[in-house]
Amino acid sequence: MKAGYFTMPLHPPGSNVTETLESDLNQLVVLDELGFSEAYIGEHFTFEWENIPAPDLIIAQALGMTQQIKLGTGVNCMPNHNPMMLAHRVAQLDHMAKGRFIWGVGSSSTRGDYEMFGFDPNSDDRRAYTGETLKAILDVWKNPEPGLYESKHWQFRIPEPEDDIGLRLHLKPYTKPHPPIALGGGSPYSGTLVIAGQNGWIPISLNLVHNRVIRTHWEAVEQGASKSGETPDRNEWRIAREVYVAETTEEAR
Template sequence: MRHGLFIAPYHDVTESPTIALRRDVEIVEWVEKLGFAEAWFGEHHSTGWETICSPELMIAAAAERTSRIRLGTGVVSMPYHNPLMVVNRILQLDHMTLGRTMFGIGPGLLPTDADMIGVEVKSLREKLTEVAEILVPLLMGEEVTHETSWYKLNKARAHILPYTQPHPEIACASAVTPSGGMLAGKHGFGMLCVAATESAGFDVLDENWKIARQIAAEHGKTMDPQKLRLVVPMHLANSREQARRDVEYGLSRWVEYFDRVAPAGMRGMSSGDPVDTLVNSGRAVIGTPADAIAMIEKLQAKQGEFGVVLLQAHNWADWEETRKSYELYARFVMPHFAGTNRNRQDSYDDLGNAIDRLESERQKGADAAFRKWEEQTGRKAE
């Protein structure tokens, strides 16, 4: 299992967008040092909170401050763009990052984005299905002629060939409906389950993966569970009480925003204590590393094998508490699932089992050393 960040992002409309965007890059730099494997940046153009309008720009900036972590578009809202232009940007990033770029696609989450540019909200999923047909040929440098109601390609081909062979990894967003799984299965794409812990999303996790596998088999493809990613909101501290204190202000503001913008099935957090609402419903972890481990094990029990846990970057806490949360995750949660400390734990357990026996042997050795000294010197050890 690998671990990463999913950065929509969520920045309160009362704070500086300049600082917020810089910190989105800085947090990727921080989690790379902690051993995280991936970071994904969203695309949004309205509502005020989700301030990244170009995930490609964020990838370019983060790539210059990191060396190992993989960077993805999480996701490009394909119905808003000409696909050739998007593919050219992805391939440029593929070279600039030396193969660390991942290409996440989706229909577009915010209806206000589509409304501003005159795209019918109800047509978004259909448009994504149309454009998905030509993404792999374009990424591989093939010539494509393709016309839909919203774009026309005439003998189009990407300007440069991919650095990654045969092409950068593609993943599509999946929430509640089966459309994401069907699209992923048809083309062999990975899946970004952005609502894995929402009640409606959690209920269909295994079913959507089953659908993806069935569709993939019908098209002669195989779904790779290592390319299945589940997004989970978490904030960790040394105690549950401390975690609650950390998110006291930021969480309530986020809940207010999320209950406005989320699809109807994902709302309902504004009444009562937001921590209780999120934790008791299983929608988020606000607690300790042990609570994080329990959440991931719950997802494993529901989903089965999957490749990556993506922590949703939500800015519920202040900067230092946020950094500390990711550090605690890296210190205690990541090694738990990697089995990193198995031999250390075995050695520690053996110490408890053997210390009395070995201590007596050690004492015998010490006694023998004293006797030898007395024999050689004729003096009695004090």
């Protein structure tokens, strides 16, 4: 079993943001020194407790402060992002990481984030949007043909190349065909984890989920895998749990 780390993070409202960002970075350095295999950093915009809106910036700085640990977004909440912007930011970060980046994606966020980006918190529309956005990004990385791309939620145009001046959509990830993709799930028989199983991506059971729900998550992964002929590997399953560390077992309990 390998040890990993997930931070939302958690800092009391009113904390000094400069200090908490420095503390979060220092935690990643310690984890790297302890031999943790990977760490995921959350993304939130309107929740004071979880005050990192740009996990890719934390990862970019942490790459230069660490040696071996893999770093991932945990997760990029897809309803928060323009797919073309995210495709380029992720591809660039993957080049900077040279194999130490995991792209965690998902559809869930806070009620405030949904409202800020124009989504109904009570609607399942964000899940459809997440699928559309992820497909658009993967399509652009694979074959960025010039022309108009349209879906229910997005419309964007890839320009015709002008090779004489070096103008074309050119940036693709360092890792081929793309960095490892991890999908986070929290609901019973998570539809997101069905997608993970169907595509051979990394499934993550989120930390705020009851043990009874986690038992359904592997069934969801297997259900997805059966649709595409994938063979799911339990060693790829990430399960986030909250662990209280103290000097003694009695104190921790």
